[in-house]
Amino acid sequence: MRCGEGRVIFVSNLVWAGGRFFRMMYKNTNGGGEDSGMGAWRREVARMSLPEVHRSIPVPGSGRAVKGSFWRKMAAFAGPGFLVAVGYMDPGNWATDLEGGAKFGYTLLSVVLISNLMAVLMQHLCVKLGIVTGRDLAQACRDHYPRPVAWFLWVLCELAIAACDLAEVVGSAIGLQLLFGIPLVWGCVITGVDVLFVLWLQSRGFRWIEAIVVVLIATVSVCFVAELFFARPSMGGVLLGLVPERAILFDQRMLYISIGIIGATVMPHNLYLHSSIVQTRAFERTVKGKREAIRFATLDLVVALTFAFFVNAAILVLAAAAFHGGVNQDVTEIQDAHRLLSPVLGVSAAGTLFAVALLASGQNSTLTGTLAGQIVMEGFLNFRIAPWLRRLVTRLIAIVPAVLVIAICGEDKTTELLVASQVVLSMQLGFAVWPLMRFTSERKKLGEFANPWWIKILGWATTLLIIGLNVMLLIGEFAGRGGAAPVAH
Numbered sequence: 459m460r461c462g463e464g465r466v467i468f469v470s471n472l473v474w475a476g477g478r479f480f481r482m483m484y485k486n487t488n489g490g491g492e493d494s495g496m497g498a499w500r501r502e503v504a505r506m507s508l509p510e511v512h513r514s515i516p517v518p519g520s521g522r523a524v525k526g527s528f529w530r531k532m533a534a535f536a537g538p539g540f541l542v543a544v545g546y547m548d549p550g551n552w553a554t555d556l557e558g559g560a561k562f563g564y565t566l567l568s569v570v571l572i573s574n575l576m577a578v579l580m581q582h583l584c585v586k587l588g589i590v591t592g593r594d595l596a597q598a599c600r601d602h603y604p605r606p607v608a609w610f611l612w613v614l615c616e617l618a619i620a621a622c623d624l625a626e627v628v629g630s631a632i633g634l635q636l637l638f639g640i641p642l643v644w645g646c647v648i649t650g651v652d653v654l655f656v657l658w659l660q661s662r663g664f665r666w667i668e669a670i671v672v673v674l675i676a677t678v679s680v681c682f683v684a685e686l687f688f689a690r691p692s693m694g695g696v697l698l699g700l701v702p703e704r705a706i707l708f709d710q711r712m713l714y715i716s717i718g719i720i721g722a723t724v725m726p727h728n729l730y731l732h733s734s735i736v737q738t739r740a741f742e743r744t745v746k747g748k749r750e751a752i753r754f755a756t757l758d759l760v761v762a763l764t765f766a767f768f769v770n771a772a773i774l775v776l777a778a779a780a781f782h783g784g785v786n787q788d789v790t791e792i793q794d795a796h797r798l799l800s801p802v803l804g805v806s807a808a809g810t811l812f813a814v815a816l817l818a819s820g821q822n823s824t825l826t827g828t829l830a831g832q833i834v835m836e837g838f839l840n841f842r843i844a845p846w847l848r849r850l851v852t853r854l855i856a857i858v859p860a861v862l863v864i865a866i867c868g869e870d871k872t873t874e875l876l877v878a879s880q881v882v883l884s885m886q887l888g889f890a891v892w893p894l895m896r897f898t899s900e901r902k903k904l905g906e907f908a909n910p911w912w913i914k915i916l917g918w919a920t921t922l923l924i925i926g927l928n929v930m931l932l933i934g935e936f937a938g939r940g941g942a943a944p945v946a947h
Contacts, residue, residue, distance in 0.1 A: 500601050507837065517740055534754075544825065545826055551769075564774070566716060580724060612838035631649060632645070636816070642864050643864055685811055745906070
């Protein structure tokens with residue numbers, strides 16, 4: 459048998475196995491489905507999600523709090539959306555957006571926009587699941603699926619968190635190197651100290667974590683506003699880039715980066731995170747109270763992800779304006795972009811602003827990544843360990859491979875490592891969005907809050923698009939189709 463035929467058979471078997479698994483996930487495992495309403499869940503919630511901060515933030519008009527205005531309620535619900543938005547602008551996004559802009563100009567800007575719209579839809583469903591059922595997505599999966607399926611989903615989610623954490627560790631280390639000249643290996647080790655910082659913040663209250671996140675997001679946004687002012691991109695090119703092109707699906711290099719952008723934008727662990735942290739608000743547990751909570755939490759989400767879209771788009775637009783079509787078109791390394799920005803744009807501060815934004819982005823992402831790890835382990839396994847131990851293990855899983863790759867392959871492989879981590883994230887997406895769509899579409903689980911027909915259409919179309927893109931990538935990778943080789947491995 460020729461090698462090419464073996465690859466085709468391998469891919470065919472992989473796609474067949476994936477189809478069997480998704481059919482198993484779709485099969486109703488609720489014990490017959492005779493129950494209605496919330497009775498469709500097989501068991502009561504044994505432990506609240508993030509119990510140390512559960513319903514710890516009062517909402518005006520709920521409980522003993524005085525009745526509040528729209529803006530006071532909006533302020534009470536503001537925060538979780540920004541914690542989720544952090545995951546949409548982490549260093550993994552930088553690598554994929556930078557490479558996409560430098561190689562293909564503004565073309566992949568449409569992928570960033572579509573990914574952001576997908577994110578808004580999926581995160582809205584997470585809000586609904588958490589507020590209506592009082593469960594995070596991990597707890598819902600544990601209740602609904604047989605134990606082998608739930609454990610398999612847990613393993614996949616842990617891999618996604620490790621890939622995300624890897625991007626944060628490497629991105630922060632690169633930022634430390636660019637600003638202070640610290641070697642990348644030592645920069646990766648230094649990032650482990652932030653475990654203590656997260657623990658200290660959470661002991662002070664959940665609002666402290668949200669405040670730090672908002673400050674860091676503002677820092678990143680201000681840096682890129684200045685960068686775009688220096689770069690002066692073509693507005694016509696930017697507007698045309700927002701329109702999808704057919705070539706994206708048929709150029710293997712574009713497709714690889716596009717899937718990386720989707721993986722860097724719609725992150726699997728963010729779905730688990732958001733369904734949990736919306737429960738930190740002490741809203742009324744009535745139908746009216748839940749409906750109001752969903753409305754305000756979704757508004758918070760839309761505002762936050764608008765910031766995330768601006769940052770992601772700004773990275774790609776900056777790379778396109780500064781490098782595409784010139785002698786630096788093949789710039790793919792973050793370090794090279796930092797070194798070339800100042801001379802290309804003619805502004806000495808451009809490189810420094812780039813490094814400051816990168817460091818702020820990486821440190822910001824560690825806050826949410828460690829929280830997501832705690833939520834996933836406790837939700838899927840109903841198993842709780844000391845928060846410091848959980849975060850230390852999560853950090854080590856990311857630091858060890860990062861240090862090994864840098865030590866063995868050299869510092870010039872860090873951006874390829876970032877891009878590959880985002881493709882790994884994208885590969886896990888289907889296994890997170892499928893259960894989310896299943897749960898939020900069932901009236902037996904969400905009652906009157908179940909998805910209307912138009913959200914079902916949009917949601918399932920998004921789910922199938924994500925799965926289909928990943929299958930196309932697998933076929934191109936292993937069967938050698940699509941012409942050009944992938945950008946990174």
